[in-house]
Amino acid sequence: MADEWKASAAADGDEKSWRLLEKTLLAGVQEQRRSRRWGIFFKLLTFIYIFAALALFSPMLAMKKGATTGSHTALIEVRGMIADQEAASADNIVSSLRAAFEDANTKGVILRINSPGGSPVQSGYIYDEIRRLRAEYPAIKLYAVITDLGASGAYYIASAADQIYADKASLVGSIGVTAATFGFVGVMEKLGVDRRVYTSGEHKAFLDPFQPQKAEETEFWQGVLKTTHQQFIASVKQGRGERLKDAEHPELFSGLVWSGEQALPLGLIDALGNTSYVAREVIGEKELVDFTVQESPFDRFAKTIGASMAERIALWMGFQGAVLR
Template identity: 45%
Template sequence: MAQESETRSEKSPQESPWERDVLEKLALEGIAERRRARRWNIFFKLLFFAYLVAITVSALRPWPEMVRPDGKVTARVDVKGILMEDSRANAETLIKGLRRASSAPNARGILLKMNSPGGSPVQAAYVYEAIRRIKQEKPDLPIVAVVTDVCASGCYYIAAAADKIYVNPASVVGSIGVIMNGFGLVETLQKLGVERRLLTAGEHKALLDPFSPVNPEEKAHVQRLLDRIHRQFIDAVKQGRGERLKDDPDLFSGLVWTGSQSVDLGLVDGIGDSRYVAEEIFGAKKIVDFTPKEDVLERLSRRIGTTLGTTLGQVLTNGWGALR
């Protein structure tokens, strides 16, 4: 018995270090977890502080129309990118910029800097009418468009409302037309042995369905719609450009021309850039950008949302250990 007791007492020291290792690991893991919690606590406090700073800066930052630089200025509004309601080049944003520019106390003219392939005829029409209203309200405030790379389709629709249009010789101008496109996949389905099953309530609800044969009546109806929109586009251009347009049968065919050619066709008034318009036409060398920009707070909120979303996704997927 004494010998067994001695044997057990000899084994116990060998088990003790293993138990201590486990306890040490658990203790270290608990310490690491607390450290991570403290780091995230500090991170979110700093994030909240940055959020407050952004709000303060945004609130104190003067709007362009409130800025009163010494001397006369040229008020610039950029028409850049595809004209769509959900893009930065949407009618609401552009009209807001035009209104701010027209209200600037020292503005001697509004410069429309154009670089767009076009887009929605509705968005273009909204901006076109807004420009004409500003011209009626402030007939002494000139509005001049300057084309950089491209001013086609809906972009030219807008430019036609300006008092004058200037281009670079290599600019692309025109595309006065309307388009609707799609695909016909009827034979493709037949070759693949796919049966088309289409149910509608309304005789023409499946208008121009790509998997069905073309319906001549529907095609004619859509063509009439396009012709009507095209007619609206043509009337707007003629109203804006007047007798400056040359009598050319291709003018409203949807073709595009270089800046030099567009001068000859009467689509634009001459060769010139933003500096030329500001200095020579408006007599105001200083150019102030009145294009509405995304607010600092909006950018910060979006970035915070992205960061938090990524963080929470990692936590939910891999646990807090993923954030080490």
């Protein structure tokens, strides 16, 4: 009888222990869920606050930039690569130019350039628009001011200006066209890898770096580059006119660059000077108003965090889904 009682008591103790353990585990799970919900709530609150602040300041910045109340010199920045979807894209620069010229208080326009160049198409769009606006608004002069670098497509744009200024140490020129790639044929042969390309045109894959070059295709591509180079040269000659000393210096179109001091006697620039000097002494209006079209803070924030960071944030907030790569 005593043995049965002991066994029953032991069973009751084990059951109570399991119930206590179960309650403890459930309490832990509930606490984790509660913590996760609060975590998601505060993260959502943080991002709502950030986006609200960006939405609030974006229109304020837009109102401030380009807002004028009196006579001024309009300033437009050309920074970095000249390419589609970049800060110095044709869309952005052309929009800035139009806004500057259309402002009744604009006394002159300065295009401040610090760029290695970029797309000949984007540069050509900007060049053509500068010449169109100069013809439409003959009373408003446009001056290009090269700071550190005004090369290739950037000089293409500058040559459309009424005058070009630069610092004595600025790098100017690089009137040429380049296209570069790599050849991996030898590496593939060493690795024993075969390249299989299926096309419906004889030369459809003529720039494929994994196939040997063909003489006729190389010659064809060189012709494309030469044609683009000739277009570049013609535009620079049209913009600079007799100021350009190309007859005495045919090397101007070889792709070389010169310092501002060297560029002056070659006719690549008109004088040495910076933005303040041109606004004050040339245009006669030292008040500068920036008309540069810029990305909104939200766009810059989105680009900064990038796709991978956005994915990580989504995971932090408890969201998961398909990702296309």
